[in-house]
Amino acid sequence: MRTWRDGDGTLTVGTDAGSGDGDGVLGSGGGAREVPLRIAASYRARTKGLLGRDGIEGAMMLTPCGSVHTFRMRFPIDVAYLDRRFTVLAVTTMKPGRLGLPRLRARHVVEAEAGAMERWGVRPGVRVELRAASATAPDTA
Numbered sequence: 001m002r003t004w005r006d007g008d009g010t011l012t013v014g015t016d017a018g019s020g021d022g023d024g025v026l027g028s029g030g031g032a033r034e035v036p037l038r039i040a041a042s043y044r045a046r047t048k049g050l051l052g053r054d055g056i057e058g059a060m061m062l063t064p065c066g067s068v069h070t071f072r073m074r075f076p077i078d079v080a081y082l083d084r085r086f087t088v089l090a091v092t093t094m095k096p097g098r099l100g101l102p103r104l105r106a107r108h109v110v111e112a113e114a115g116a117m118e119r120w121g122v123r124p125g126v127r128v129e130l131r132a133a134s135a136t137a138p139d140t141a
Contacts, residue, residue: 004041004063004132011035011059011110012129013120033120035059035112039132050077050111059112061130067102068109070094076114080122081106087127091117 014032036058040046046062051072062068068079073096081089081103089103093114108130110122122128 004039004061006042006045007039007133009037009039009061009130009132011037011061011120012131013122013126031121035116035120037061037110037130039063039130055113056111059110059116061108061110063108065109066104066106067100068094068111069099070096071099073097077111078114078117078122080110080112080117080128082108082110082128084108085127086130088122088124090124091122 012032012034038056038058038060040049040060040062046065049062049068050056050060052074054074066081070077076093076095078091078093079100080091083089083105084107086108089106092100094100110128110130112120117123
């Protein structure tokens with residue numbers, strides 16, 4: 001099981017489910033869409049989430065996570081619940097001040113501004129790819 005860390009990454013939607021490694025997806029002509037992703041894996045980052053923001057460029061992944069709320073949020077959000085293999089279980093739009101239902105098989109949650117998931121093609125049954133920004137620093141001389 002992979003251990004996630006707080007930081008930046010990429011959400012890729014529209015990849016071929018059969019393609020093995022996700023390298024080179026950016027330029028693929030299969031309609032793949034890459035979205036900037038903020039990863040919140042620590043308790044502190046998950047607790048803060050999108051609170052106090054007026055919007056988000058791209059998306060935010062909360063992991064591990066099975067349910068969310070929008071109390072004290074300033075804008076409506078789309079919420080995609082993902083299982084451990086990054087298959088979308090459900091997508092819902094939540095207005096501020098709501099409590100989402102827990103999803104028993106959900107291991108990760110991706111949040112974005114309302115309407116974004118539909119534009120990106122994120123819907124139940126779709127498998128997405130999530131990659132953390134490469135934290136490799138061996139390139140230093």
